[in-house]
Amino acid sequence: MSLKNILLRTINQKNKFINLSASAVKVSNQEQYGHGGQQKKNYGYNRRTMATALFSSVVVGTMASAEKSDKNKNKNEDKTVEAGTIRPDLPTFRAEEVSKHDNEKSFWVTYKNGVYDVTAFLPSHPGGDQILNAGGLSIEPFWNVYGMHKTEEVYALLESYRIGNLHEDDVVDHSDEEMWVKEPSRDRRLVVKTARPFNAETPAKLQVAYFDTPNELFYVRQHMPVPELDQSSHRVKVIVKDGGVTSKEFSLQDLSRFPKGTVRAALMCAGNRRSEMNEQVKPVKGISWQGGAISSAVWEGVYLRDVLVHCGVDTHNTAGKHVIFTGADIDATGQNFSTSIPLDQALNPNSRIVLATSMNGRPLPPDHGYPLRVVVPGAPAVRSVKWLESITVSHEESPSHWHQKDYRSFNASKTWETADFASAPPIYSLPVTSAICDPVNGDTVTVKNGIVEIRGYAYSGGGAKILRVDISPDCGNTWIQAEEMQSDDAPPQQHYGWTLWTARIPVKRGQKELKLWAKATDSNFNTQPETFHDIWNIRGVLSNAYHKIKVQIKH
Template sequence: MSLKNILLRTINQKNKYINLAATAVKINQEQYNHRDQNNKYKKTVATALFSSVLIGTVLAEKSKNNKKELKENNEENTCGAGEKRPDLPTYRAEEISKHNSKKSFWVTYKNGVYDVTSFLPSHPGGDQIMNAGGYSIEPFWNVYGMHKTKEIYALLESYRIGNLHEDDMVDLSDEELWVKEPIRDKRLIVKTSKPFNAEIPAKLQVAHFDTPNELFYVRQHMPVPELDSSEHRVRVTIKNGQTVTREFSLQQLDQFPRTAVRAALMCAGNRRSEMNEQVKPVKGISWQGGAISNAVWEGVLLIDVLKACGLEDTSTAGKHVIFTGSDIDATGVNFSTSIPLEQALNPKNRILLATHMNGAVLPPDHGYPLRVIVPGAPAVRSVKWLESITISKDESSSHWHQKDYRSFNASKTWETADFASAPPIYSLPVTSAICDPAHGDTVTAKNGVVEIRGYAYSGGGAKILRVDISPDCGKTWVQAEEMQSDDAPPQQHYAWTLWTARIPVSKGQKELELWAKATDSNFNTQPERFNDIWNIRGVLSNAYHRIKVQIKH
């Protein structure tokens, strides 16, 4: 059927699809009554109308191609959409999850399994459908109610290939919070899917000095909020005798000089898995060495904005800067944390209100449209989706500040830990990791030498001076001879250092155990063992990094 005929057929059915759009509008009416942002609502209505017409176009063409098949299915099967079909095979969730690419794209709906690969180019919602790959579309349809029509159920069933195993049926009642999550690079190593937390594979860490945005590790506490840069505002409140509040759009922030800072962001729990495995269990995401990445961040300096709001340098003692993001947990509480005001007002700390990352607008996973970058500090202080900055005599009262990211000694237990008296972590210790080869790899010795690569990093602006590798459990050490770092001024080395070392091996040697340690410009060096720095949260896990590899001559 030609495009012209398809469009004519669609126009002939316009009343039917306008009613579909009206249904979508009705579904969203309750949300509209509680929204202040009419423009956003209008976009939703327009999208619903466009989607309805486009769905009609797809249905018209699809009905021609599948008319006979649908007729046969209807004669043989009277089940509704998603109901169990005894005439079709059964699939396990593990198998379905593997079909999540444009080459092979399966979804589930209730009991049904559907191969919708051929439908992907026609999906009115574009690439948003990719979030459902290998997974259920129910949460998405609960949000995008225009899907729930007889015609679309019929279209879905035309792609039916089987049934979901009863043991893999799950309660999806709270999944609607996550349906608008960004599409992520499949190379990331997913640690948790809701909230999404993923690290960069070790060998890809050393492939780029500035980590590509799509490979930058992701740490979320809640769903990623939907924000519009043209409407977004950041509110600055200064509580100093009297309360002064100012609000800035992103365009108004452009009145301040723009600057760029190259900085690595590292989760305080990076390398937690080693502490967990080598000593005893800790609580937290089991990060390996991939919860650190490097980027160039661009924006305006926080200190410039605070001074423009009337903040004086003399008022820093005992005060804090509270950063609050737009991400919200299930109870309606926004993510928040804080840093000391004196840290914020030190010009060497180069704290940014950032809008760009590696020359591009911030991706949704990394704070679009505005985030804080606190170089040299745990990444949790670099609050994403920033909506407010408050100068207060009190630290943030949020759970994430009061009950997490604090340091305890190795003897404290969850029963004896006093979070109120434990110091918050505002900087990071020196650390390093071997990235290539990985533990368990087989490597080829060339001219009696094995080449290894990795990263090193220290918080607070300290520079990496040296990385040492031991091939014999600490008896001797080989210094890395290639060090790639930025050219920042002293005490402002916020980027990581990538290094390369060449380790001699004996002829016939079959196995090699390698230890790595770094030393920073404060002459701090990594501790040898995790036993001495173990803590209940598994943070600041920076003992020697150790791997074993097999040698091929």
Template sequence: MTLKNILLRTIHQKNKFVNVAATAVKLTNQEQYEYKEQRRNDSNYRRIVGSALFSSVLVGTVFAEKSHKKGNKNKDGDTKVEAGERRPDLPTFRAEEVSKHDNEKSFWVTYKNGVYDVTSFLPSHPGGEQIMNAAGLSIEPFWNVYGMHKTQEVYALLESYRIGNLHEDDIVDHTDEELWVKEPSRDKRLIVKTNKPFNAEIPAKLQIAHFDTPNELFYVRQHMPVPDLDAGQHSVRVIIRDGSTRVKEFSLDKLEMFPKGSVRAALMCAGNRRSEMNEQVKPVKGISWQGGAISNALWEGVYLRDVLVYCGVDTANTVGKHVIFTGSDIDATGVNFSTSIPLDQALNPNGRILLATHMNGNPLPPDHGYPLRVIVPGAPAVRSVKWLESITISYDESPSHWHQKDYRSFNASKTWETADFATAPPIYSLPVTSAICDPADGDAVVAKDGVVEVRGYAYSGGGAKILRVDISPDCGKTWLQADELQCDDAPPQQHYAWTLWTARIPVAKGQKELELWAKATDSNFNTQPEKFDDIWNIRGVLSNAYHKIKVQIKH
């Protein structure tokens, strides 16, 4: 195909895109969101947008070919661009250097042997923020899935951003990474613990900046790749096994037949603060969460109890029955994530368990279960299964590894060799805990009028309310009560949100260092234990001993 024909074709496609864009401009914010979701998986739309974008760049760069003398002639006499081939005329970069260019001010990617500075291209990327997932990395896994990139036009466009070669030692085979290419973009402020699967906590000082954690800062706990789901096509099945098997299926639209419900609840990983147990006693297995694997949000949807009653679940006969939640996320062997809770917990009106579609007033983000998840307030966050696709009422608990071989607690003497997961009860609630978020351990703080201000969070599972938070400035000899508690106004036994607290600690004139201990007490009058030694366990879960930090004092 000649350059002239390419220009005519792509300009025509650009006009199509302009019409699409003009339509979108007239829509409300919500309609724009729905419109975007409707078009997101339309391969023809993506092709048109990609080609249209290319045409606009093409006009300015004259196909980018003039900047590259290298290439092979195809049968029509046009230059064939080979993207990613080694260029001896360009410098070589190590992967470590490329990885540093991972922001909107300097954004590099690699493709095969090539290194590309695509910073100026970011605002025009047809796939929007999806490109941010490749920040400082290879785009090969993405292109293996999004095959519309593999055209001469796009290859030429990519080569127009070429700045160098990737060092031979850093070139890897990306063919096994295709499961991860549809991962959502994440806020750079999150503290990443693992990339695949993605797990990240919220920085301590940002935790207390908002009572309801902004969606983009809510901590992320994944076990597998994030599934790419369409709200318009998604449904959830309710399966009742009580001698016979009955199945009802609900689209998201059909779920709207039930009364709307909401709950303000914190979700906390059972392994939150595991790093302290690991450091202060002995090693445990699991992600080394500090105190940031907890966040708070307002969740909206419909109550699980209403759906189960509608489906004919026997509310008078719950003994020995379980509710198995299965998500759409799948591991490498093709097994879906699932876990379960007792049926009586699911049917408890005070439990306020939701089938949630919204988070802080917006549709669930992909990382947090879009388009549907269950929220089990007061329980470890693992029970709040994301990307929910089925709910099964059964006499059996979930058979999954994550339910049978994880999220169970043992005493401090059990080892991996002696632990019997089958006899250890699953964790369905959480103990009282607290953490100091500001200042952080090792900070230098200014004493104003002889006082240091200390802030943090406290939380207890099962709907218990935080009654007070106590701070000791002298290793437990004396305790000062936090004089400000920010909590929700939920009814008794339904306090599922966290509590933010502030304490003002007097310091002596000339005092240079201060060690602070924090502990919380809930409405069941449960208080945190002092040390991790007696609650240590092989998985490092339920890590809720006093939180202790040391700070330097400036007068």
């Protein structure tokens, strides 16, 4: 049964909408923006089931999907009575309070209505650090994946750590997990921010360990479950709505007949470094990314421009037109993920937009769009739609919620009440940013010959190249230029890679602590703002002020 069918069945059975509270997706908004059944007719939802053989060739997994699904179902029915019922003798906590206990000093989880302090259990967890992914969260989604937990012994053990009840408004129904059972396995080193949908950062020190991030360490940003697709049967439809409507369908083999397109591009979430804005100014909404929502790869396929020109797109009269990308991932209402970019940007050869089938010389992994994604270099990664099913040239931007109600820019004084998404500019390109990755904040670093060596990344969208990274060891009084800069060969205007840098900071004898600020300058000589105060915005996007950390020094 396909994911879409599972979802639709679930919706019908429950006769209500699934609460995707961890995501920004609101059902009402989707309806408002016209993503009902009518739209779907045009896009043609002719998916085919992914062959099991193919699946196992690209996914590292040990438990067959079908088996797993059945197992979970049986166990859920038997055991769920045991744990997580309301205990009137215990206090009640809000999910927000629980979420703060997400570290080894204080580690809480929830299960149905129960709240548990399992800090003392952490060293004994048979699955090791994997448990840390559930810090401050419900363990149900994890246990639905790691079904071995669903035994009476484990439920009893869990209840022994019981400290309270989860506020009723914060209890989420996790029983419907079928849609997630086909999720690919992920590298354990990724720092999970949300399990479902799966959102995870590349650990800071691993970011700077590789100029091209290994595929399995590339940060993951999903809005929905990962769809199952098959490269041999996959088709992408190019629809041109310009006066009349024309459409052409391409298999991956059809696409491979176009000249080869390739680009080295870092992809960054528009919300990368949001946590700093959140902590240093005031709360924002969105996944609390540290600096790990950026990674780099070489993407290969064909150039979008060539395909659009082949399909007869008018390359001269481009003003006011858009290219809508639609992915195979579906939300709880059956709505496909979709967003758009201006046609000018799509056709501009400098944009180097690739319809990619390959990532760092290997087929795209399921988490990164297998078998086809568009890569829009320099733009927020949301525009690089995965599992690409259709490309529509239109006089309208994508009407989807994700396009209309997110990834737009507001000034620091706009509130959720005053922000007008319709008139706010969508973010199609990213500003200059940088981060110190090694050491990370709070580390103890060792001085060698009076020097502390630090490493990090810097990046700028719109084709700009990083020209300089400066580090201040004294809150802006002096600036030390990073000496080693590793970057792509592409010239400015077409440069989409990130820059990895190394700086050497002299420290004084006996100095105990070091505050470090990083700022980058790009080839347009734009620099980062000093603080987040004036770039704060309700969604916490474009969070590119100086990166500031504090480390202890060991002589």
